[in-house]
Amino acid sequence: DAKTTQPTSMDCAEGRAANLPCNHSTISGNEYVYWYRQIHSQGPQYIIHGLKNNETNEMASLIITEDRKSSTLILPHATLRDTAVYYCIVRQGGQGGKLIFGQGTELSVKP
Amino acid sequence: EAGVAQSPRYKIIEKRQSVAFWCNPISGHATLYWYQQILGQGPKLLIQFQNNGVVDDSQLPKDRFSAERLKGVDSTLKIQPAKLEDSAVYLCASSLFVLTSGGDTQYFGPGTRLTVL
Numbered sequence: 001d002a003k004t005t006q007p008t009s010m011d012c013a014e015g016r017a018a019n020l021p022c023n024h025s026t027i028s029g030n031e032y033v034y035w036y037r038q039i040h041s042q043g044p045q046y047i048i049h050g051l052k053n054n055e056t057n058e059m060a061s062l063i064i065t066e067d068r069k070s071s072t073l074i075l076p077h078a079t080l081r082d083t084a085v086y087y088c089i090v091r092q093g094g095q096g097g098k099l100i101f102g103q104g105t106e107l108s109v110k111p
Numbered sequence: 112e113a114g115v116a117q118s119p120r121y122k123i124i125e126k127r128q129s130v131a132f133w134c135n136p137i138s139g140h141a142t143l144y145w146y147q148q149i150l151g152q153g154p155k156l157l158i159q160f161q162n163n164g165v166v167d168d169s170q171l172p173k174d175r176f177s178a179e180r181l182k183g184v185d186s187t188l189k190i191q192p193a194k195l196e197d198s199a200v201y202l203c204a205s206s207l208f209v210l211t212s213g214g215d216t217q218y219f220g221p222g223t224r225l226t227v228l
Contacts, residue, residue: 044219103152
């Protein structure tokens with residue numbers, strides 16, 4: 001079973017920041033937080049991952065709370081092409097960790 | 112860089128028929144995964160290969176599903192015989208085998224949408 005809880009759906013205005021929350025209260029010390037997204041009729045796409053420090057790349061920023069029990073994915077300037085289902089996944093580090101997808105958050109970016 | 116290729120993109124069959132899906136991973140990726148995604152749900156791992164060996168097939172319904180990865184490159188997933196509940200999108204993903212602390216990044220193909228009537 002997925003070890004994360006996410007809202008089922010969210011809306012965001014185009015050009016504004018989209019902040020997607022994720023709860024992972026049972027995360028253990030060697031587990032990472034991964035984010036993938038799935039645009040309609042496409043395969044999932046990797047966005048970002050982190051252990052305990054905040055991370056940023058060209059797609060998004062990941063903010064992990066100090067106790068690591070929750071995190072937020074931030075899309076700084078959402079566009080219509082960011083409309084997708086966003087999956088927050090807790091995964092063991094190293095090669096053996098599986099990606100166990102939950103239901104995800106359906107983000108709708110509106111003009 | 113070419114992505115993960117899958118074919119066919121769509122397949123419609125009747126129950127009890129057989130079907131096969133093909134996947135060509137990103138060049139040089141040693142690890143290959145097959146996922147099943149039922150409508151409205153997240154993808155579920157069916158089987159993981161490392162080169163041509165099976166690492167994890169605990170979620171593969173072995174009475175009807177089989178998969179192989181000959182020569183450690185392309186892979187095929189077969190269902191025989193198909194049931195109505197096998198209607199889903201079958202996704203293939205691949206990754207480099209690297210022992211980084213964060214694990215590998217999986218790259219997904221577009222999937223094959225299977226409809227069983």
